[in-house]
Every structure is written in C-alpha cells, then in structure tokens.
Amino acid sequence: MLNASFDTPDGIVVITDKKFYAALGQRIAERRKSLGLTQQQLADELGIAQQTLAHYEVGRLRVAAALLPAFSKALGLSLDELFGEAAKAGKRGPAPKLQAQIERIGGLPRSKQRMLLDMLDAAINSANAQAA
Structure with a gap:
C-alpha cells in the first residue's frame, strides 16, 4: 500500500x-x-x-x-x-515573529519606518531605564 x-x-x-x-x-x-x-x-x-x-x-x-x-x-x-x-542547532538571529515584523516594516514607506523606529527606540530606552 x-x-x-x-x-x-x-x-x-x-x-x-x-x-x-x-x-x-x-x-x-x-x-x-x-x-x-x-x-x-x-x-x-x-x-x-x-x-x-x-x-x-x-x-x-x-x-x-x-x-x-x-x-x-x-x-x-x-x-x-x-x-x-x-x-540547525546554534542558529542565531531574531525570533521568527520578530523577523517577519522587520520584513513587513521594510515594505513600508520611509516616513512610516522612521516613525516606527522612533517608537521602538523610545520603548527600548524606557525598558532599559526601568531595568537599571
């Protein structure tokens, strides 16, 4: 069969x-x-x-x-x-969901990319300040 x-x-x-x-x-x-x-x-x-x-x-x-x-x-x-x-073991790089989001952001107009990057920078800075 x-x-x-x-x-x-x-x-x-x-x-x-x-x-x-x-x-x-x-x-x-x-x-x-x-x-x-x-x-x-x-x-x-x-x-x-x-x-x-x-x-x-x-x-x-x-x-x-x-x-x-x-x-x-x-x-x-x-x-x-x-x-x-x-x-493969030891494969490094962004998590798949993060990678997919990065690729989607890459398809946006430059002005929208800058806006999202500014928001992301602010969120990371805030998280770092809270962790310190």
Missing part, C-alpha cells in the same frame, strides 16, 4: 506525496497563525487567492515549487524548516 497511487488531471500522485503536502500545509497554517496572520493577509502577500491558500493548508492542492521561496520569506522560515526539517 505504500506505493499506492491515484490519477489526477496533472499526473500520478503517490500517496506519500499527499501526506507530504498535507504536512506542509499544516506547517504553513500553524506558522501563519503563530504570526497572527489571516489567510487573506498571507494570500495577499503571496499574490494568490485566499481559497487557494486554504486548499494548500489542508493539503488539497500541491504548493507550486515556484511559490516555496515566497512562503519561506513571508513566514520567516528557512526552506528546511518549511519542509519540516529541524532548525
């Missing part, structure tokens, strides 16, 4: 492929939710329909290989992490 397959309009899909895409979709959904994004927000960022994203998340559709880098960037995950591989 491991090698069982079924025909689809675009070719033969092995059952293990279906499990892979279901698991990939689950990881996408979990990560999207942990970032506080709606399906519509993520779909807009990727340039796809919300319903297409919903189908990806439940494994009903296969994610196109060309979309994988965009998913990786939008979700703040490496491709290895997106595919379910454990993050």
Whole structure:
C-alpha cells in the first residue's frame, strides 16, 4: 500500500506525496497563525487567492515549487524548516515573529519606518531605564 497511487488531471500522485503536502500545509497554517496572520493577509502577500491558500493548508492542492521561496520569506522560515526539517542547532538571529515584523516594516514607506523606529527606540530606552 505504500506505493499506492491515484490519477489526477496533472499526473500520478503517490500517496506519500499527499501526506507530504498535507504536512506542509499544516506547517504553513500553524506558522501563519503563530504570526497572527489571516489567510487573506498571507494570500495577499503571496499574490494568490485566499481559497487557494486554504486548499494548500489542508493539503488539497500541491504548493507550486515556484511559490516555496515566497512562503519561506513571508513566514520567516528557512526552506528546511518549511519542509519540516529541524532548525540547525546554534542558529542565531531574531525570533521568527520578530523577523517577519522587520520584513513587513521594510515594505513600508520611509516616513512610516522612521516613525516606527522612533517608537521602538523610545520603548527600548524606557525598558532599559526601568531595568537599571
């Protein structure tokens, strides 16, 4: 049964492929939710329909290989992490949610970026003053 397959309009899909895409979709959904994004927000960022994203998340559709880098960037995950591989030990850098927020800020107009950076500086200075 491991090698069982079924025909689809675009070719033969092995059952293990279906499990892979279901698991990939689950990881996408979990990560999207942990970032506080709606399906519509993520779909807009990727340039796809919300319903297409919903189908990806439940494994009903296969994610196109060309979309994988965009998913990786939008979700703040490496491709290895997106595919379910454990993050490498000792990996350093901002927390994934923080990284995603930084990338979203990078897409804002410069004046909005400056405003957010000023607010962030003030919050950090205040936290440092309280800790001292």
